[in-house]
Structures are given as C-alpha cells and as structure tokens.
Amino acid sequence: MTHLREPGERSAAPPGAAAGRWWGRPGGRGDLVERLFAVQSLFALLVVFVLAVVFSPRRDGEILFLSTENLGNVVRAVSEIGIIAVGMTFVVLLGGIDLSVGAILGLSAVGTATLMVDSGLGILPAVTVVLLIGAVFGALQGYATARLGIQSFIVTLAGLQVARGLARIWSGGLGIPIAYGDGPQEAPPAFEILNGSVNGVLPVPAVLFVGIGVAAIVVLRRTAFARHVYAIGGNEKAARLSGVPVLRVKVAVFAIAGLLAAVAGVIHAGQLNQGSPNDGAGYELDAIAAVVIGGTSLAGGTGSMGGTLAGALLLGILNNILALNNIDANVQLLIKGLVIVAAAGLQKLRHSIA
Numbered sequence: 001m002t003h004l005r006e007p008g009e010r011s012a013a014p015p016g017a018a019a020g021r022w023w024g025r026p027g028g029r030g031d032l033v034e035r036l037f038a039v040q041s042l043f044a045l046l047v048v049f050v051l052a053v054v055f056s057p058r059r060d061g062e063i064l065f066l067s068t069e070n071l072g073n074v075v076r077a078v079s080e081i082g083i084i085a086v087g088m089t090f091v092v093l094l095g096g097i098d099l100s101v102g103a104i105l106g107l108s109a110v111g112t113a114t115l116m117v118d119s120g121l122g123i124l125p126a127v128t129v130v131l132l133i134g135a136v137f138g139a140l141q142g143y144a145t146a147r148l149g150i151q152s153f154i155v156t157l158a159g160l161q162v163a164r165g166l167a168r169i170w171s172g173g174l175g176i177p178i179a180y181g182d183g184p185q186e187a188p189p190a191f192e193i194l195n196g197s198v199n200g201v202l203p204v205p206a207v208l209f210v211g212i213g214v215a216a217i218v219v220l221r222r223t224a225f226a227r228h229v230y231a232i233g234g235n236e237k238a239a240r241l242s243g244v245p246v247l248r249v250k251v252a253v254f255a256i257a258g259l260l261a262a263v264a265g266v267i268h269a270g271q272l273n274q275g276s277p278n279d280g281a282g283y284e285l286d287a288i289a290a291v292v293i294g295g296t297s298l299a300g301g302t303g304s305m306g307g308t309l310a311g312a313l314l315l316g317i318l319n320n321i322l323a324l325n326n327i328d329a330n331v332q333l334l335i336k337g338l339v340i341v342a343a344a345g346l347q348k349l350r351h352s353i354a
Contacts, residue, residue: 040346041294041310048314052321064324072203076271078316079205080105080264082309084283085290086216087138087257089308092291094253095233095300096152100141100159101261101287104134105280107167108265113176113275116187123188131262137163138258139251146250160284167277175276178269194270205267212260217305229253233300289336290315293343314339 056065064070084101091098108130115126141159145152180189197203220226228249231239240246264283269275294311296303318339322332 040343041307041314044293044343045310045314045317048317052317055321055325057324065321068201070320070324072197072201072206074316074320075206075209075313076203077319078312079203079209080268080271081283081286081290081315082209082312083212083260083264083267084257085287085294085308085312086212086305087260088284088287088291089216089294089296089303089305090229090253091152091257092288092296092298093229093233093300093303094250095236096145096250096253097156097288097298098138098141098152098254098257099156099284100137100163101257101264102280102283102285103160103163103167104137104258104261105265105268105283106275106277107137107163107170108134108262109269109272109275109279110167110171110176110277111275112266112269113178113187114170116191117176117178117185120184123191127266130266131259134262134265135255135259138261139255141258142251142254143247145254146247152254164277171275171277173277175274175278178273178275191270194267195273205271208263208267212263213305213309217309220305225249225252230301233302235301286315289340292340295343295346311343 052065053063056063058064084105088098088101111130111133112126115121115129116123119126121129137159141152141155144150144155178187178191179185180187180192182189194204198207220229228239228244231242231244232246232249236246261280265275265280268279272279290311291303291308292298292311293314294303294307294309296307315336318336319332322335327335
C-alpha cells in the first residue's frame with residue numbers, strides 16, 4: 001500500500017539527494033531555504049506593514065495608519081474576504097478552485113435580509129437556513145466535481161451563475177434594506193451586533209474571522225481529514241488506491257467553502273444593513289489572491305492556513321494604505337496584480353529548487 005506522507009513529513013530520500021544537490025541534504029542550506037519559503041507570507045506581511053507605517057499620511061504628528069480607528073477598519077474590511085479565503089484554502093489544497101463563493105455570499109446576504117425582513121424570521125432560524133443553503137450548494141458542486149469528473153473550475157463557474165441568478169430571483173433584482181425594530185418589515189435589533197466591536201476596539205466580524213481562522217489551523221494540523229485533503233491534492237490516484245475516501249472528502253471540502261461563503265454573506269448583510277444580489281462580485285478573486293500570496297500551491301497538496309490568513313491581512317493593509325494616500329483606483333489594481341504575480345513567482349522558485 002502506498003504510504004501517504006503527512007504535511008511537513010520528510011520523505012526517505014529528499015529530492016535531489018541522489019544528484020548531490022546541496023539543497024537536498026537534510027540539515028543543509030536547503031532546509032533553511034525551505035523554512036524561509038514556509039514563512040514567506042509572514043515576512044511579506046511584516047514588510048508591507050512596515051512600509052505602510054513609513055508611507056502613512058500624518059495628521060498633527062499622528063501616523064494615521066496606526067490609529068485605532070484605522071486598524072479597526074483594516075481588520076473589519078479583511079474579515080469577509082478572509083473567511084472566504086479560509087474555505088478557498090481547503091479547495092486549493094485539494095487541487096481545485098471555487099469561483100462561486102462571491103455569488104454564494106450575495107445569495108446569502110439576500111437570504112439573510114429577506115428571511116428576517118420579509119418573512120419575519122428570528123436571527124437564529126434565518127442564519128441557520130442561510131448557512132444550510134451555502135453548505136448544500138457547495139456540497140452539490142463538490143459532488144459534481146468528484147462523481148462526474150468535471151473540473152472544479154467549470155462546475156463552480158456554472159455555480160457562480162446559478163447562485164447569482166437565484167439571488168436575483170429571490171430579491172426581485174433589488175437590494176433588500178435591513179431596518180431594525182420589533183415591527184413588521186424589521187429585523188431583530190440584536191443583529192446590529194455585526195456592526196459593533198469588542199470594547200470599542202476589535203470589530204465583531206474580525207473576531208469571527210480570527211476564530212474561524214484558528215479553528216481551520218487546528219483542523220489542518222491535527223485531523224485525519226486534513227491529511228486526506230493534502231493526499232488528494234498531492235496525488236489523487238495514489239490517495240484513492242491508499243483507501244482515502246476521495247468522493248466524501250471533496251464533497252466535504254466544497255461544503256466547507258460554501259458554508260464559509262454563507263457566513264461571510266451574513267456578516268456582509270449585517271455590516272451594510274442590506275442584502276443585494278450583486279454583493280460579493282469579485283470576492284472570489286480576492287480570496288484566491290490571499291491563498292496564493294499565503295503560499296498555497298494552485299497545483300494542490302502544499303500550503304498552510306496561517307499563510308492564507310497572513311495573505312488576507314497583507315491585501316487588507318495594502319488596500320488601506322493605498323486608499324489613505326489617495327492612490328488612483330486603477331493604480332491600486334496594478335499594484336495588487338504585481339503582488340500576486342510576485343507571490344506566484346516565489347512559488348515557482350520554491351518548486352524549482354525542491
């Protein structure tokens with residue numbers, strides 16, 4: 001039976017050992033290089049943070065970037081993309097891609113607003129229904145990918161269209177505003193907590209993002225499920241021959257991605273006080289960017305959740321400092337594109353010396 005290595009486990013013969021390459025010898029410089037690549041996202045995050053401090057506008061001698069209000073805005077803005085990126089990491093580690101998560105966010109935002117405002121449901125029933133919709137939608141996509149053998153890119157591209165269409169049908173093509181109160185056509189006031197913060201400093205969405213991120217890190221490091229994900233992403237055929245339940249794992253992974261996109265949709269509705277069928281457009285691309293910047297290989301089988309969280313924060317800081325300096329929006333897109341290309345280039349370099 002084929003032995004499946006756990007994430008981070010060394011093979012019996014390190015790549016390149018037979019050829020005598022210095023980076024293939026255990027304890028040699030290659031180990032140091034591999035460790036440096038392993039923390040590339042954290043190092044990049046530190047560099048961007050320092051640059052943001054250096055180039056931040058000042059007001060009365062205060063560094064605006066470091067103000068409590070601004071840092072709160074950064075983590076608040078990152079929370080939705082970050083939560084989606086957590087689910088996307090599982091999918092990419094599997095060797096797939098999910099283009100539907102932004103549309104699922106829009107569908108979930110519409111569902112949250114409609115169920116509470118138009119249908120009069122309480123917070124718990126409405127959120128439960130929305131999360132179930134997201135998880136089932138994702139699971140169906142995972143089933144189609146695994147059972148029918150259709151590439152996840154195609155399946156989720158179709159899913160994007162379906163979710164967006166469902167959102168427009170459900171909302172009548174219009175945004176559903178959320179007003180708070182105890183009367184008809186009003187949402188429960190307690191839902192406003194998503195606009196609040198802990199001790200007036202840390203936004204509630206950021207707390208949810210951190211909690212989900214930490215839970216995902218534990219799952220990837222400690223569970224057999226994670227080992228199966230890495231195994232399928234590394235070599236699906238070998239994983240199947242070794243007894244890994246490929247169908248079940250793929251369905252579960254895409255269900256997780258759909259569920260977390262729905263969580264982001266609920267947060268989105270709470271922060272914007274509305275649900276619109278157009279919400280979440282392009283979010284899937286930002287989530288993929290966070291995963292790539294975090295060092296997860298788009299080929300599957302290699303990556304970490306900590307890297308994704310760092311990648312999401314990096315993008316958030318980059319967006320914030322560019323906005324603080326009134327950089328043209330088109331230039332902002334150019335800079336972010338270059339950052340993504342640089343991250344992909346580092347991945348290629350890492351594999352070339354492995």
